Amino acid sequence: MTSTPTRTPPAAGPGGAGAPAARAATRTVAVTVPDWPLLAALDRHQRRLDADAPALDLAVAPVLLLDQHRVTHAGPAARAAGVLPGMKRRAARAACPEALVLEADREHEAALFELVAAAVDTIAAGVDVLRPGVLLMSARGPARHHGGEEILAERILDAVAELTGWDCTVGIADGPFAALLASAPGRIVRPGRSADYLAPHPITALAGAPVGPGWGHRGQPSAQRPERRLDLGETVDLLQRLGITTLGELAALPSAAVADRFGPDVATLHLLARGGESAPPATHHPTQPILAETTLETPLVRTDQAAFIARPLAEELHAMLLARGLVCTRLRIAARTEGGEEMERTWRHDGALSVADVVDRIRWQCDGWITRSRLGGPATGAITRIGLHPLQLAPAGESAPALWGSAGEAAQRAARALARAQGLAGEDAVQVPVPLGGRLLAEEVTLVPWRTEKPARREGPWPGSLPRPVPATVFREMPPVLLEDAAGRPVVVTARGLLSGPPAQLRLPASGTGALQRAGLRAGSAHPVLAHSAPTVLDERWWAPDGHRAARLQLVVRSASGEETAVLALSRTGSWMLEGLYD
Amino acid sequence: MATAIRTAERTGEREDRLALARATLGAAERSAARWGGRIDRTALRPASAPEQQTSSADDGLGVRLPVPGPLAPLFPRGTLRAGGSVAIEGAATTSLLLSLALAAAGEDSWCAIAGMPDLGLRSALDAGLDPCRLALAPAQGEQSPQVLSALADGVAVLVLGPDLPLTPALWRSLQGRARTADTLLLAAAPPGRADLALRASARGWDGLGGGSGRLRRRRLAVAAEGRGIAGQREVEVLLPQVGGMIAASPRTAVAAPAQREPMRLLQPARRAG
Numbered sequence: 001m002t003s004t005p006t007r008t009p010p011a012a013g014p015g016g017a018g019a020p021a022a023r024a025a026t027r028t029v030a031v032t033v034p035d036w037p038l039l040a041a042l043d044r045h046q047r048r049l050d051a052d053a054p055a056l057d058l059a060v061a062p063v064l065l066l067d068q069h070r071v072t073h074a075g076p077a078a079r080a081a082g083v084l085p086g087m088k089r090r091a092a093r094a095a096c097p098e099a100l101v102l103e104a105d106r107e108h109e110a111a112l113f114e115l116v117a118a119a120v121d122t123i124a125a126g127v128d129v130l131r132p133g134v135l136l137m138s139a140r141g142p143a144r145h146h147g148g149e150e151i152l153a154e155r156i157l158d159a160v161a162e163l164t165g166w167d168c169t170v171g172i173a174d175g176p177f178a179a180l181l182a183s184a185p186g187r188i189v190r191p192g193r194s195a196d197y198l199a200p201h202p203i204t205a206l207a208g209a210p211v212g213p214g215w216g217h218r219g220q221p222s223a224q225r226p227e228r229r230l231d232l233g234e235t236v237d238l239l240q241r242l243g244i245t246t247l248g249e250l251a252a253l254p255s256a257a258v259a260d261r262f263g264p265d266v267a268t269l270h271l272l273a274r275g276g277e278s279a280p281p282a283t284h285h286p287t288q289p290i291l292a293e294t295t296l297e298t299p300l301v302r303t304d305q306a307a308f309i310a311r312p313l314a315e316e317l318h319a320m321l322l323a324r325g326l327v328c329t330r331l332r333i334a335a336r337t338e339g340g341e342e343m344e345r346t347w348r349h350d351g352a353l354s355v356a357d358v359v360d361r362i363r364w365q366c367d368g369w370i371t372r373s374r375l376g377g378p379a380t381g382a383i384t385r386i387g388l389h390p391l392q393l394a395p396a397g398e399s400a401p402a403l404w405g406s407a408g409e410a411a412q413r414a415a416r417a418l419a420r421a422q423g424l425a426g427e428d429a430v431q432v433p434v435p436l437g438g439r440l441l442a443e444e445v446t447l448v449p450w451r452t453e454k455p456a457r458r459e460g461p462w463p464g465s466l467p468r469p470v471p472a473t474v475f476r477e478m479p480p481v482l483l484e485d486a487a488g489r490p491v492v493v494t495a496r497g498l499l500s501g502p503p504a505q506l507r508l509p510a511s512g513t514g515a516l517q518r519a520g521l522r523a524g525s526a527h528p529v530l531a532h533s534a535p536t537v538l539d540e541r542w543w544a545p546d547g548h549r550a551a552r553l554q555l556v557v558r559s560a561s562g563e564e565t566a567v568l569a570l571s572r573t574g575s576w577m578l579e580g581l582y583d
Numbered sequence: 584m585a586t587a588i589r590t591a592e593r594t595g596e597r598e599d600r601l602a603l604a605r606a607t608l609g610a611a612e613r614s615a616a617r618w619g620g621r622i623d624r625t626a627l628r629p630a631s632a633p634e635q636q637t638s639s640a641d642d643g644l645g646v647r648l649p650v651p652g653p654l655a656p657l658f659p660r661g662t663l664r665a666g667g668s669v670a671i672e673g674a675a676t677t678s679l680l681l682s683l684a685l686a687a688a689g690e691d692s693w694c695a696i697a698g699m700p701d702l703g704l705r706s707a708l709d710a711g712l713d714p715c716r717l718a719l720a721p722a723q724g725e726q727s728p729q730v731l732s733a734l735a736d737g738v739a740v741l742v743l744g745p746d747l748p749l750t751p752a753l754w755r756s757l758q759g760r761a762r763t764a765d766t767l768l769l770a771a772a773p774p775g776r777a778d779l780a781l782r783a784s785a786r787g788w789d790g791l792g793g794g795s796g797r798l799r800r801r802r803l804a805v806a807a808e809g810r811g812i813a814g815q816r817e818v819e820v821l822l823p824q825v826g827g828m829i830a831a832s833p834r835t836a837v838a839a840p841a842q843r844e845p846m847r848l849l850q851p852a853r854r855a856g
Contacts, residue, residue, distance in 0.1 A: 410691055410692050410693060410739060411691070411693070411716075413736075413737050413738075414693035414695075414716075414718075414737045414738050414739075415737075416737060417733050417734055417736050417737015417738060418695075418718055418734075418737065420733040420737075421720065421730045421733040421734055424726050424729050424730055424733065425722075425724055425726040425727075425729075425730050428721065429720055429721070429722070429724075429726070429730055430695075430718050430719075430720050431718070431719045431720070431721075432714065432717065432718055432719070433704045433707070433708065433714045433717060433719065434714070435708065435714065441703060441705060444704070444705045445704035445705050445708060446704075447704070447719060450718060467797065468709055468823075469706070469709070469798065469799075469800075469823035469824070470703060470705050470706045470709060471703050471706060472675075472677035472678045472681065472702070472703045472706045472707075472823075473677055473701050473702070473703055474701060474702070474703035474704070474705075474706075475701050476700060476701060499794070502793065502794060513701075514745065514746055515701055515745075518676070518745060518772075519674070520674075531788070531791035531792060531793060531796075532791065532793065532794060533791055533794070533795065533796055533797050533798070534794055534795055554791060554797055554798050556788050556791055556798070563674055563784060563785045564785055564787055564788050565674070565785070566788050566791075566798055566801070580703060582788075582798065582801070582823075583674075583675060583676060583677035583678060
C-alpha cells in the first residue's frame with residue numbers, strides 16, 4: 001500500500017552523479033503481482049478441476065511451482081514447511097510431502113497477465129508489460145489525470161482487485177528500476193531521489209532489472225544472441241566476485257569504465273542502478289485486436305452486392321479506430337467462402353485510410369475474387385464472411401494533413417478526380433511515378449498506384465546510367481532491331497567494349513510499334529545511320545553468377561521522311577533492341 | 584505631392600509586410616515539412632523572382648497559363664488559355680507535350696498524362712515535372728471515356744497520348760469539359776480540331792560523331808496555327824538541350840508579327856471553381 005515518501009540517508013554514491021540521470025528519467029509506475037507464475041499455475045490448475053471446488057488458500061495449503069525439476073516459487077505455507085526456491089523436486093517433496101506441485105507454463109502466464117494489463121489499462125493508458133507479473137507505465141499523465149500519485153496507486157490496486165481478483169503492489173519512482181524495487185514494499189519515491197533509494201539495495205536485486213529481450217532471464221538464455229548467453233544471474237555473480245555488493249557501489253563506478261570493461265549491456269545495468277533509464281516505456285498497448293467482421297446472410301456472388309456490404313463494414317472499422325484514436329495504414333481484407341476456403345489480400349496505403357478508401361478497396365477485392373472465379377480460376381464458392389484486419393496502426397495525430405500547401409484547392413480537386421477515376425476503373429487506373437534508381441531507363445522510375453505505399457529508393461552510384469538528355473519515349477517491351485555495317489554484316493560489341501565495325505544501317509523487323517511508325521521508322525525498312533556514339537558497357541551484378549552485361553549505343557538515323565531521328569539501342573548477348581526513342 | 588509620397592510609403596510598407604509574411608510562412612512550412620507536410624513553393628519564392636517563363640495574367644478574358652519562354656512567340660499574347668486545347672504533331676511530340684505541360688502546371692497545379700504507356704518517366708522528371716503532382720493513367724480499358732472525363736474535371740493540365748482510343752465524339756466532349764473546368768488539353772494527334780495546332784520538324788542533332796561523343800541537343804522547328812494566329816508562326820528551339828529542358832536556339836529565325844500588349848480591362852473577376 002502507499003506510504004509516506006521514503007527518507008533514505010544519502011548513500012555512499014556520489015549525489016551529484018545521480019541527479020543528472022534521475023532528471024532525465026521518466027516518472028514510472030511499476031505494478032507487480034507477487035509470485036505471478038505461481039498464481040497463474042494455480043489458476044490453470046483450478047480451471048481443470050471442478051468448478052465448484054473451493055479456491056485454494058495459499059496461507060494454508062502449500063503449493064509449489066516447478067520449472068524443469070527445480071522449485072521456482074513456493075507458497076507461504078510451503079515456505080513455512082521448509083521449501084526454498086532453487087531446491088530440486090525430491091528435496092522439496094521430502095520437506096513438504098502434501099504440497100500441491102504445479103508445472104510452469106510460460107505462455108499461459110503471459111496470456112493470463114493480459115487480463116491484469118487490461119485491468120490497469122482501464123485506469124491509465126500506455127501500459128507496457130515487462131514480463132508476466134510486472135507492468136510499467138509512465139506516471140505523469142495518469143497521475144495528473146487522477147489528481148495525484150497516491151490516488152493513482154490506490155485506483156490501480158482497486159481496479160486490479162476488482163476486475164481480476166488478484167492482489168498487486170504498486171511502486172512509483174523515477175526510472176523503471178527504482179519503480180520496480182519500490183513496488184515490492186509498495187512505496188512512492190520522491191522525484192529526484194531514485195538514486196538514493198536504489199543505493200542500499202544488494203546487488204542481487206539486479207536479477208529483476210527491467211531489461212529488454214536481449215538478456216536471458218532466470219537462467220533462461222536469451223534467444224537473440226545465443227552465442228553470448230549473457231545472463232543477469234551470471235553478471236550479478238561477476239560483480240559480486242569483483243567486490244561490488246550494493247547498487248550504490250555499482251552506481252559509483254564511472255560509466256565510461258564500466259562500458260569499456262563490461263560492454264554495453266552491463267552499461268545499461270549501470271545506468272539503471274543510477275536511477276536512469278535506457279528507453280522510455282512503450283506507450284501503446286491495445287488490449288484486444290481490432291477486427292471488423294461480418295457474416296453475410298446471402299452469400300456474395302455478384303459484384304454489385306459488394307458495394308452494399310462494404311460501407312457498413314468500413315464504417316464499423318472506422319468507428320473502432322476512432323474510439324482508440326488510431327489510424328490504419330495497412331489493411332488486410334480476408335474472406336471465407338462457402339467451401340471453407342480463405343482468401344486474403346493486404347492493402348498498403350500511403351497515409352491514413354478513410355472510410356471511402358476502405359469501401360473502395362473492399363469493392364475492388366470482391367470484384368477481383370468474383371471475376372477470377374468466374375473466369376475459371378481456383379474454384380471458389382460464394383463468399384460468406386468478410387473480415388477487416390488493420391495491420392499497421394499509428395496514433396491519429398501523425399498523419400494529419402498539412403495546414404497549407406497540400407490542402408490547397410487545386411490539390412483537393414485533383415484528389416477527388418483521381419479517387420473517382422480509381423473508383424471507376426480500379427486501383428491501377430491512376431498511377432504516380434516513384435524514382436527508384438537503376439541503370440536501365442525502364443527501371444529508374446517506377447509506377448505505383450496512387451495512394452499506395454511507395455517503395456524505398458535504391459541508393460548507390462549507378463555507374464553506366466545514361467547522362468542527360470534522356471529519351472522521352474522508353475519502351476516497356478524493347479523492340480528488336482538489326483544493326484549492320486556497310487557490308488551487311490551484323491555489328492556486335494566485342495568483349496573489350498568496342499564495336500566490331502562502324503554501323504551503317506538500322507533495320508527494323510516486320511512488326512514495329514506505333515511510336516516507331518510515328519517517328520518515321522517504318523517496319524521492314526533499312527535506315528542509314530548518320531552518327532553513332534561509342535558503346536557504353538553496363539556490367540550488372542558482375543560478382544554474382546546471374547549477372548549480365550549489356551551495351552548501350554546512341555544512334556542518329558535518317559527516317560523515312562528525311563529527318564534525323566535519334567534512338568538508344570541496347571545490346572544483350574549480341575542481339576540489339578531499342579531501349580528508347582528521342583521523341 | 585503629399586498623397587503621392589504617402590501612397591509610395593504605403594506601398595513600400597505593404598511590400599515589407601508581404602515579404603515578412605512570406606518569410607514567416609516559409610519558415611512554418613519548412614518546419615511542417617520536417618514533420619511530414621509538404622512545402623508550398625509559392626511561400627518560399629521571393630516576392631519578385633525573375634522568371635524564365637511568361638507570367639500568367641488574368642486579363643478578364645479567362646485565366647491564362649504560362650508557356651515555355653522559347654515557345655512564347657508562337658502563342659497569341661505569349662500565353663495559353665486555360666480551357667483551351669492544343670494539338671501537337673510531327674517529330675518530338677512527347678518532349679513538346681512535356682515541356683508545355685510543365686510550364687502550364689506551374690507551382691501548384693496537377694498534371695495528368697493519359698494513354699502514354701511508353702513515356703520516359705525519367706525524362707519527365709528531368710524536364711522538371713514534380714512527381715508529387717503528376718498522375719499517369721493508362722486509360723486503356725473499357726472505362727476509359729469515364730476515366731478521362733473524371734481526370735479532365737480535376738487536374739489543371741491533361742495530356743492525351745497518341746495511342747488512346749479517342750473517338751471524335753469523345754474528343755469534343757473532353758474539349759467541352761475542359762472549357763468549363765479550365766483544364767488545358769494537350770493532345771498528340773487528336774481526331775478533330777483543336778484551338779491551336781503545333782507541328783514540329785527536327786532540323787538536326789548535335790553532339791554525336793562517327794563513333795564518339797553523345798547526343799547533346801536537337802534543333803527543332805515548331806510551327807503554330809490556329810485561333811488567334813494569323814497565318815502561321817514559326818520558331819526554332821533547342822529541345823532537348825544538354826540539361827534536358829527546352830531552350831531558345833541561338834540562331835532563332837522568328838517570322839512572327841510584333842507582340843501586342845495584353846489588353847487591360849476593368850477589374851478582372853476571378854472565375855469560381
